[in-house]
Amino acid sequence: MSEVKRGYVRPLDLKHGRVDMTHGSGGRAMVQLISELFTRHLGNAYLGQGNDGAVLPAAVLNGKPARLVMSTDCHVVSPLFFPGGDIGCLSVHGTLNDVAVMGATPLYLAAGFILEEGFALAELACIVESMARAAHAAGVPVVTGDTKVVERGKGDGIFITTTGVGVLPDGLELGGARVRPGDVVLVSGSMGDHGVAIMSQRENLSFEASIESDTAALHGLIAQLLATGADIRCLRDPTRGGLASTLNEIAGQSGVGMMLHEKAIPIKPVVAAACEFLGLDPLYVANEGKLIVICAAADAPRLLATLRAHPLGVDAAVIGEVMADEHHFVQLTTAFGGRRIVDWLAGDQLPRIC
Amino acid sequence: MKYIDEFRDGEVAKTLALKIARLAQPERSYSFMEFCGGHTHAISRYGLSDLLPPNVRMVHGPGCPVCVLPIGRIDMAIDLALKQGVILCTYGDTLRVPASEGLSLMKAKARGGDIRMVYSTLDALQIARDNPEREVVFFAIGFETTTPPTALAILQAHQEQLSNFSVLCCHVLTPAAISQILESPEVRQWGTVPIDGFIGPAHVSTVIGSRPYEFFAEEYRKPVVIAGFEPLDVMQAILMLVKQVNEGRAEVENEFARAVSRDGNQKAQDRVAEVFELRREFEWRGLAVVPYSALMIREKYGSFDAERRFKMDYQSVPDNKACECGAILRGVKRPQDCKIFGTVCTPENPVGSCMVSSEGACAAHYSYGRYKDMTP
Amino acid sequence: MCLALPVKVIEVGCGPAGDWAIVDLGGVKKEISLALLDDVQVGDYVILHVGYALSKLDPQEAERTLALFSEMAESVAAAS
Numbered sequence: 074m075s076e077v078k079r080g081y082v083r084p085l086d087l088k089h090g091r092v093d094m095t096h097g098s099g100g101r102a103m104v105q106l107i108s109e110l111f112t113r114h115l116g117n118a119y120l121g122q123g124n125d126g127a128v129l130p131a132a133v134l135n136g137k138p139a140r141l142v143m144s145t146d147c148h149v150v151s152p153l154f155f156p157g158g159d160i161g162c163l164s165v166h167g168t169l170n171d172v173a174v175m176g177a178t179p180l181y182l183a184a185g186f187i188l189e190e191g192f193a194l195a196e197l198a199c200i201v202e203s204m205a206r207a208a209h210a211a212g213v214p215v216v217t218g219d220t221k222v223v224e225r226g227k228g229d230g231i232f233i234t235t236t237g238v239g240v241l242p243d244g245l246e247l248g249g250a251r252v253r254p255g256d257v258v259l260v261s262g263s264m265g266d267h268g269v270a271i272m273s274q275r276e277n278l279s280f281e282a283s284i285e286s287d288t289a290a291l292h293g294l295i296a297q298l299l300a301t302g303a304d305i306r307c308l309r310d311p312t313r314g315g316l317a318s319t320l321n322e323i324a325g326q327s328g329v330g331m332m333l334h335e336k337a338i339p340i341k342p343v344v345a346a347a348c349e350f351l352g353l354d355p356l357y358v359a360n361e362g363k364l365i366v367i368c369a370a371a372d373a374p375r376l377l378a379t380l381r382a383h384p385l386g387v388d389a390a391v392i393g394e395v396m397a398d399e400h401h402f403v404q405l406t407t408a409f410g411g412r413r414i415v416d417w418l419a420g421d422q423l424p425r426i427c
Numbered sequence: 428m429k430y431i432d433e434f435r436d437g438e439v440a441k442t443l444a445l446k447i448a449r450l451a452q453p454e455r456s457y458s459f460m461e462f463c464g465g466h467t468h469a470i471s472r473y474g475l476s477d478l479l480p481p482n483v484r485m486v487h488g489p490g491c492p493v494c495v496l497p498i499g500r501i502d503m504a505i506d507l508a509l510k511q512g513v514i515l516c517t518y519g520d521t522l523r524v525p526a527s528e529g530l531s532l533m534k535a536k537a538r539g540g541d542i543r544m545v546y547s548t549l550d551a552l553q554i555a556r557d558n559p560e561r562e563v564v565f566f567a568i569g570f571e572t573t574t575p576p577t578a579l580a581i582l583q584a585h586q587e588q589l590s591n592f593s594v595l596c597c598h599v600l601t602p603a604a605i606s607q608i609l610e611s612p613e614v615r616q617w618g619t620v621p622i623d624g625f626i627g628p629a630h631v632s633t634v635i636g637s638r639p640y641e642f643f644a645e646e647y648r649k650p651v652v653i654a655g656f657e658p659l660d661v662m663q664a665i666l667m668l669v670k671q672v673n674e675g676r677a678e679v680e681n682e683f684a685r686a687v688s689r690d691g692n693q694k695a696q697d698r699v700a701e702v703f704e705l706r707r708e709f710e711w712r713g714l715a716v717v718p719y720s721a722l723m724i725r726e727k728y729g730s731f732d733a734e735r736r737f738k739m740d741y742q743s744v745p746d747n748k749a750c751e752c753g754a755i756l757r758g759v760k761r762p763q764d765c766k767i768f769g770t771v772c773t774p775e776n777p778v779g780s781c782m783v784s785s786e787g788a789c790a791a792h793y794s795y796g797r798y799k800d801m802t803p
Numbered sequence: 804m805c806l807a808l809p810v811k812v813i814e815v816g817c818g819p820a821g822d823w824a825i826v827d828l829g830g831v832k833k834e835i836s837l838a839l840l841d842d843v844q845v846g847d848y849v850i851l852h853v854g855y856a857l858s859k860l861d862p863q864e865a866e867r868t869l870a871l872f873s874e875m876a877e878s879v880a881a882a883s
Contacts, residue, residue, distance in 0.1 A: 083776045089529065091537035101775050278546055281832040346428055346829025352785075352806045402798050409658055410437035411474025413795040419774030421533075423519035424546060426573065426853050427464060427492055427786060427805050428829045430809040430848060430860060433869055442876045449882075465805060492805075518853070547854030549836065572805035575839050576855045630805040633850055633858035659872065685865035686809075686850050686858050695839045695857065 085109045099313025099359070100418035104322070124248050125171040125309065128241060138243050142177035144168055145236040153196065153230055156270045157285030158361075161203030164233040166290045166361060167312065169211055173292035174308040174364070176247040176299060177239030182208060184218040184235050189228035200231065211290040213237070245299070249326035251306040256395040257373040258331060261294065261364040261380050262287070262388040263339040264316050268358035268422070269347045278424060280350060282343050289362030294383045301379055303372035309365045314418045315357040319365060320403045321417045330398020333415060335408045337392045352425035357418045367395065430685070434657030435473075443662040444478040450669050456482045459668050460758055461626040462605060464491030464786030465656040471791035473658040483665065486620065486758040489604055490628060492569045493520045493784035494756060495711045498744040500597050501526035503734075504566045507595065508532070508540030511737055513562040516551035519544045521568060524783050527744050532566075548580035555584070555592035564733045565594045572630040574598045574722065575695035578702040581724065581731045593733040596724055599709060601631050602639045603720030607711075609647050613759050620758045624668040626661065627653035629683050636691025640679045648677040655683040702728055710743055712780055713756030752779035755788050762789040763800050769793060807852035809860050810835075812845055826851060 085105060095102040122128070128140050148164040165182065172179040184204070188197065208215055215235075270286040272278055295308060307327075311319040316338070324331055340355045348355045362385060368376055373391055380386030393405075403415045451457060461467055467487045470476055476485055489495050501524050508515040515532070522533045522544065536542040541561075545551050548565060555563035567577040577594060584592045605625065613620040627640050632653045640651040650671035654664035664682045671678060681687055702725060709721030724732040733739070746752060750772065751765035762768050762781065772778040774790055781787035785794065810826035815837065817823040822838045826849070836855045837843050849856035 081770050083771060083773075086529070091534065093533050093537040095523075095533065095775070105775070282830060342428075343830040346831045349428065349431070349808055350828060350831055350833065400798070400801050404798060407473060408437060409435060409440060409473045411477055412798075413472065413474055414798055416774075416794045419790075419794070421522075423522060423544065425520045425785070425806060426518045426546075427520055427569065427784060429811070430865055433865075436872075439872045439876065442872070442879050445879050446875055463805070547836075549854055570805060572807065572852055572857065575857070576836075576853050579836070579838050579855070628805075630807040630850065630852060630857065633807075660868075663868070663872070682868065685861050685868060688858075692839060692858055694841060698839065 095421045098418060098421040099315075099318050100421070122248065125174055128175060140241045140243065142172050142175045142239040142241050143236065144171035144175070145234060146171055148233045148235070149229060150271065151229060152271070152274050153200065155274050155286055158288040159200055159203050160231060160233060161200035162207035163288050163361060164235045165204050165207035165211065166288050168235040168237040169213060169290045169292055170310045172237040172239040173295045174247070174310055175239070175241060176245045176295070176308070177241040178296070179211070179213045179237050179239040179292055181238045182213055182215045182235055184215050184233060186218070186220045187228055187232040188220065188222045189230050190222055190225040192230045197231065207290065211292065247305060247308055249307050249309065249323040252323055252327035252329055252367050252395050253306065254329055254395055254397040255370055256306055256367050257370045257391055258320070258333065258393040258395065259366040259368070259373060259377060259380065259389060259391050260316065260339065261366070261386040263341045263344065264311070264360060264363065265340060265344045265348065265355035265358035267361040268315070269344045271359075272351065273347065278351065280347065282347050284341065284343050284347070287360055287362035289385055291362065291364050291385065294364065294380070294385045297379055297383060298366065298376060301375055303376050304369040305366060305372070305376070306369070307367045311360050311363060311365055313359050315355070315359055316365070317354070317356040317403065317415045318418045320415070323367065324401045324403050328401060330396050330401055331393055331403045332396055333393035333403065333405045335405050337390050339388045339390050353422055356415060357422055370394075431657065434655065434659045436659060439659055440478060440662055443659065443666055447483065447662070447666050447669055448480045450666065450673060451480050451483050452673065453482065456484065456621070457623050457669055457672060458484045458486055458621045459624045459626060459665060460486040460488045460608070460622050461661070462488040462490040462601065463626070463628045463631070463656070464494065464784060465629060466626050466654070466661055467491070467788055467791050468786040469656055469658050469661050471795040474795075475658060475661055478662070479665065483669065486622065487755070487788040488608065488758060489711070489713055489756040490570065490601065491781075491784050491786050492573065492599065493524055494752065494780045494787045495599065495604070495713060496521070496524060496568060496597060496780060497710045497712045498526055498746065499710065499742050501532065502744060503739055503741065504532060504595055505530055505535045505540065506739070507564050507733065507737060508535050508542050509538060511562065512541075513564045514541045514543060514554060514558060515564050515566055516543050516545045516554055517566040518568065520784055521566060523777060524780050525777055548576045552580055552583060552589065552592065555589050559591060561591060563592050565592070566597070567594050568597045570599060570601050570628070570631050571634045574699050574703070575634060575692075578698040581702050581728050582698065584731055585728060590730070593731050593736050594724065595733040596703070596722060598703070598722045599711065600720050600722070601628055601635070602642070603717055604711065604714060605643055607714045607717045607720070608757060609643065609649070611757060613757060622649065622758070623672050624650040624652070626664045626668070627651045627679070629653065629655045629660070629687070632683065632687040632691065634692050634695050637679050637681050637687055637689050638691075644677045644679050650677045650680070652680045653683050653687055655686070710741070712746065713753040747778050750779040752781045752789075755781050762792040763797075765789070769797060805852060807850050807857060809848045810851045812843055812847045812849060815843060815845055824856070
């Protein structure tokens with residue numbers, strides 16, 4: 074019987090391989106592309122931390138030494154407009170959240186637009202206005218930007234890249250590598266809303282469900298969590314690849330395992346039903362306004378209370394614990410009473426028939 | 428969700444498990460094959476094997492349409508997309524199945540093939556209507572459940588005289604596969620795969636009914652219990668099989684009576700019979716060439732047959748030498764017995780088809796159960 | 804194999820040929836084809852696969868199966 078050899082990964086085929094859709098899905102294929110190509114060539118101490126943003130030295134906050142946090146995020150989404158949002162507000166929230174989960178206060182945004190020849194200006198206007206509203210509501214200005222146009226057929230209407238800069242006080246350290254056995258895992262609300270809202274609008278899947286994307290800026294909520302002074306190890310927003318992939322990422326960074334409890338994970342009934350339809354698991358479906366909080370066990374109750382007191386965290390829940398596990402498995406006790414692995418997203422989230 | 432949630436109650440499962448443990452006689456062992464990938468998925472997803480006593484063992488069967496699709500068939504679909512330049516419509520399940528030259532439909536798409544995922548044959552028809560200047564081929568896979576919708580699409584295309592639409596038909600038949608397993612030397616002569624009974628297909632049986640399994644029960648003296656795909660359905664079916672074995676019975680029983688009748692869906696069967704006829708032989712991954720085990724499009728609808736239209740011949744392609752999918756599909760080996768399981772062959776880089784579909788035995792074990800292989 | 808679900812029919816007679824229906828599963832609504840089934844009424848549950856209703860769900864049989872489970876629970880409880 075063969076043992077599963079830990080650590081072995083078939084390398085990318087840099088000679089004959091091509092980019093395919095799995096390389097953008099948030100699963101292990103994407104992580105592999107990043108580590109074997111981007112990190113390998115562009116790597117440095119900051120990129121190597123593998124977090125959602127880089128912590129940079131040399132800044133001053135209220136006269137005290139602090140550090141800069143910088144993060145960037147490309148936004149491609151189909152359809153561009155979906156229930157609860159559009160690519161414009163999404164591109165603001167996504168980057169703000171990546172800065173905020175580092176513990177930093179976001180200060181500035183930059184935006185890059187790649188527009189496809191033929192894209193309706195009216196739609197572009199709606200998108201930019203939505204960005205402006207989101208940036209204004211968050212109190213973070215877009216301070217620089219760039220626009221390029223590609224020929225018709227070479228883009229999907231519009232792609233937006235945003236970069237955020239924030240400031241992080243010295244002494245505050247959050248990160249995926251700081252999680253320890255015994256810690257507790259919380260989420261700020263229901264899982265899978267964004268992905269299901271998007272899929273409900275896809276041409277060949279379309280179904281009707283009263284579900285909106287959860288896209289939202291989380292830095293206000295995060296500021297309140299930090300203000301409690303609780304021992305927070307790590308904050309993360311479970312976007313592509315969903316809760317499952319994000320927790321696997323953290324488990325790998327910290328070298329720990331996790332045990333989740335299926336019954337405790339908040340999932341809206343309509344999201345669960347849509348996932349049944351499509352043959353998908355909600356734990357792998359994207360979120361755009363949800364937070365994973367991992368903290369010392371003693372601090373979990375008051376962080377849960379803080380989350381629930383905020384409009385973006387009313388459905389917050391404790392969903393599991395961190396444990397020692399040399400294999401770094403994320404596992405789940407099922408509502409059924411069994412136990413199983415919650416693995417990385419494999420390939421892409423494709424609706425299936427069997 | 429009515430008629431779903433009630434059949435996922437963990438407390439009831441414990442009761443069923445207790446009942447099975449009491450009925451299973453300690454001096455004998457029970458091996459049951461669940462034919463369908465749907466059952467395999469439920470067993471892994473809900474950890475059902477943990478609930479069973481050690482002398483009740485489940486053997487995974489070949490009832491996963493993606494898993495049994497041989498490389499040569501995927502190659503044909505890729506050829507249509509890359510060389511013939513057609514719009515190839517397919518269910519999402521087939522996109523990552525490995526084919527020749529390191530390709531898959533997903534990778535062929537990255538090489539410029541116009542490959543589109545559809546949810547229903549209705550979508551494929553619509554793509555054909557919307558692209559009258561292009562050839563549109565629907566890559567039809569699946570067992571008896573998925574066949575009637577393909578038949579309807581061909582009838583509809585015929586009615587509309589949709590001349591740019593055709594179907595690459597890879598529909599296969601459940602009873603033929605069960606016969607093949609029961610006739611295999613592992614079961615018949617060597618006894619290396621003891622099978623004391625079958626959990627029969629859920630949704631296939633909604634179409635074909637329970638009658639086709641009566642032959643197996645009589646001819647091979649094997650009990651068959653048709654069961655739904657929810658975990659309690661599977662547990663109940665195991666209980667019913669244990670009872671039959673204890674009582675020396677070999678009958679067809681129907682646990683899934685809420686959706687399956689003895690005769691099945693006559694209307695669906697009629698549509699299938701109108702459009703399709705038996706293929707003399709068809710190659711299955713793992714089961715080799717099985718006579719009269721698949722369907723082809725009748726002469727009358729020959730213009731909708733992609734194999735005729737594009738003058739394609741099936742070329743058999745051997746599986747990767749290290750891959751044990753064949754033995755796993757026959758129940759001879761378990762996923763963890765394969766040397767490349769979890770190392771070279773993973774869900775990201777599947778070598779064999781059983782690692783592709785989430786109901787393939789390897790993918791199910793990798794995704795849900797491989798912690799059990801680890802030394803603590 | 805064959806992902807299929809019991810869904811509730813909430814509207815019949817839709818689509819160009821009148822053989823489509825709208826079904827509901829836990830608040831998700833979808834248009835499906837009834838071309839493979841006769842006599843489907845609003846309120847029926849059908850088994851849905853790749854956009855087509857394959858069979859009608861028999862509520863009495865479903866209740867019978869569930870009743871079997873609860874009887875068993877009682878008998879197991881009584882025996883232990």
